Amino acid sequence: MRYDVIVIGGGAAGLMCAATAGQRGRRVLVIEHANRVGKKILMSGGGRCNFTNLEVGARNYLSANPHFCKSALARYTPAHFIGLVERHGIAWHEKELGQLFCDESSKQIVRLLLDECAAAAVQIAVNCSVEQVERGADGFRLRTSALGELSCGSLVVASGGLSIPSLGASGYGYQLARQFGHTVLPTRAGLVPLTLSGAPLDDFAPLAGIALPVETRANGQAFRAGLLFTHRGLSGPAILQISSYWQPKDELRVDWLPNLDALDYLSEQQHTHPNAELRTALAGVLPSRFAQRLCERWLPSRPLKQFRAQELKELAARLHDWPIVASGTEGYRTAEVTLGGVDTHELSSATMESRKVPGLHFVGEVVDVTGWLGGYNFQWAWASGHAAGEVV
Incomplete structure (x- = not known):
């Protein structure tokens, strides 16, 4: 089957990217190897999802390339996501230090993303693993466990980091980056006891x-x-x-x-x-x-x-x-984020596209951009996913 865009990973960044691309009329498929999307969203913020922070800036992020995150964050701000939350009728409150939470449940954020994807005719496949990726003259060819052979013009890697393996975290995104010649900076557990x-x-x-x-x-x-x-x-x-x-x-x-x-x-x-x-x-x-x-x-x-x-x-x-x-x-077992990842010097800060492989994009936690505690990592997911979604 042929798609315009395939997104590997059904987390915050992947779903945001898929919805944004789908709204532009692109034919989009999200592949998630776990049995449901948004698992990390569901457990975040004590079940109420600290979905952004009012005071987002480059100083709130760690990266070997500290200026990289500025472009995406400037073009998709906390105000943009708050507007989306309010359009979906989700009540929210500021807890402290600019941290915004759902009044009720983090399930509402997952539902928001799924509704946005559904409205844009995005297809989502769960319990589906990517077994092989190759690049050809017309884009990318994938072999998957549940859907067989697939192809696409643009491939977005939104597979996350190594944090909380019990939720399905794996190093697949780093493996894929290396396959296509990308540098992966050393990873370690962040926001961890x-x-x-x-x-x-x-x-x-x-x-x-x-x-x-x-x-x-x-x-x-x-x-x-x-x-x-x-x-x-x-x-x-x-x-x-x-x-x-x-x-x-x-x-x-x-x-x-x-x-x-x-x-x-x-x-x-x-x-x-x-x-x-x-x-x-x-x-x-x-x-x-x-x-x-x-x-x-x-x-x-x-x-x-x-x-x-x-x-x-x-x-x-x-x-x-x-x-x-x-x-x-305590290591990745309880870490909220993974520090390090795909070297941003090899990506476009405007589109998250690889400078080595046209059509290949990396978004979210798999990239070497890690936020502070307090909604900053979700804002990076929204902003980087949106940046890629606007161009794939």
């Missing part, structure tokens, strides 16, 4: 379940958000965010009191409650079990009146700049 081992794990494991607002810092990047202690290490938005910038052996620092001047607070407590123990004072601004653990393991807990001014200054500085030795990450 960090693990501790040895003494650091022994130190923090008793705090599992405790959450608090912090600032995390690594390699010149900082994030203020929540941290969650787990039985294996550290999680929460502040950790997930910094995990994309941190690698094993890198320094990781945490400010336990990012919204407070610790020296001013301790000095004031020393003046008003001189007989109070340090742990008691800290429990006024930190979870009490955490304050107790700090004083059991690292900080001298004695009445505040016994601390000299210099000692309080050193205590405060330590609370604002605490070193943590992480051993690794």
